[in-house]
Amino acid sequence: MSRAEDKKPIPSVWTREQRRSDQPALSRAAIVREAIAMLDAEGIEALSMRKLGARLNAGATSLYRHVATKDELMELAVDEVAAEIHVPQAGAPDWRAAVTEAAGSFRTTALRHPWLTLVLGQAGLAYLGPNYMSFSERLAALFTAAGFPEPSRAIDAVFSYVIGMSTTEAAWLTTVARSGESESEFVARLLPAAQQASAGYDHLAAAGPETSARAADPAKLRDDKFAYGLEVVLDGLALRLPR
Amino acid sequence: MSRAEDKKPIPSVWTREQRRSDQPALSRAAIVREAIAMLDAEGIEALSMRKLGARLNAGATSLYRHVATKDELMELAVDEVAAEIHVPQAGAPDWRAAVTEAAGSFRTTALRHPWLTLVLGQAGLAYLGPNYMSFSERLAALFTAAGFPEPSRAIDAVFSYVIGMSTTEAAWLTTVARSGESESEFVARLLPAAQQASAGYDHLAAAGPETSARAADPAKLRDDKFAYGLEVVLDGLALRLPR
């Protein structure tokens, strides 16, 4: 106590930087934006509060002034990204084209942010953000205008398919990304193993050559597969439209 | 060195328990079995190598003699559980009934092990276990026998739907389980909040009363919803059968 200055790097007025008005400060919006950037770039398990704080020139625990918990951050990120999904205005004459557009938009959003489906599967949309709400509202409008007596049933049918396919694709793309190779390279390298694995399974082996022949452009193959299944679902729904 | 016994609780012959032939020892099968039990009982984020080890009267790191990594453990658990999915023998006259059976079996398995869909979304089935392989093989046989020229397309369509719906349901059930209430209680308690949230959204609000009236038996409602969507997909597929 006698020696006023002891250890520590001397917290004097000169050492102390004034950090005010330097950065636009921390804000919920900035935090969410940066979190999404990290999630997109490095995947879901690379996001930590500490790293996120560092990216914002802040300490890890500073974030908690604007966000209650990491889970809440994730929900905010999900809702933010939900704004990217485009659902056409209701009432257009061709409801199939409109639904196809909405489904495709969901898929591309999910593939652009491969962590989306993971969080959806975990949180289950318990707390609904505004963007997700208006997404649902626009869908409901679309299917109602199309003439479905129980629009929510039809929506669930279509979007269960869309979510399922998008989840699978996102998982695949994540695996590919982790390999550091392009999708075609990865497929080429995986092919022998896959064929060996399906040896002894008659029907799987039968599908092998056919699949490998088309593997030249895997992205297009995925597009086609998605479109095919979507047409299947829409055909099934069309049978249920009155008249 | 002079005093032979020093600190430490004296590792003498008497203190030292013979652990041999007490438990069936640690084995990969036992580890996977116990991991599944923990996952089912306490959810995916409650499973840690330390707790799992403790449940097997073992240290955390002992498990690594039988399992390379936690991720690998999860893949083993997924494949183990895949054996529970029942796919009817190919060649039955009514392919729709057979597919409905397989789809329903997948769903009940996914709901019995709500962590299944989460792991599927993460790992993307990069490494395929034997049970998952024979599941796929049986499906391929089923759809080939049904007469689909491109069975894999049809399988993907149906099971993307099934996976999507099951994922959503599993997430919901997990949320319900965390609340400690029954599903009906949870729904009842959630209803006012849901209605308030959908105020201002015309079409969502319109669906409100109808939904709440049916909320008396939520499990049945989910069953119906799943069956409805499945019929939609199967109808769409039926249109693509030759002749």
Place this chain on the structure above:
DNA sequence: CCGTCGATGCGCACACCGTACGCAGAGAGG
């Protein structure tokens, strides 16, 4: 019977995680 060896279990340690808590400044209002 004894010495050796490979397989097995475990304690320790490391780096990292989410986050509770209380303090240090800054800006606003009296």
Place this chain on the structure above:
DNA sequence: CCTCTCTGCGTACGGTGTGCGCATCGACGG
């Protein structure tokens, strides 16, 4: 000028997955 609220941060706690090296054990060759 004093006070009060709001924001950021340092520290700390109790967890996590897992690499490493040692102790122990059953089996087996001499």
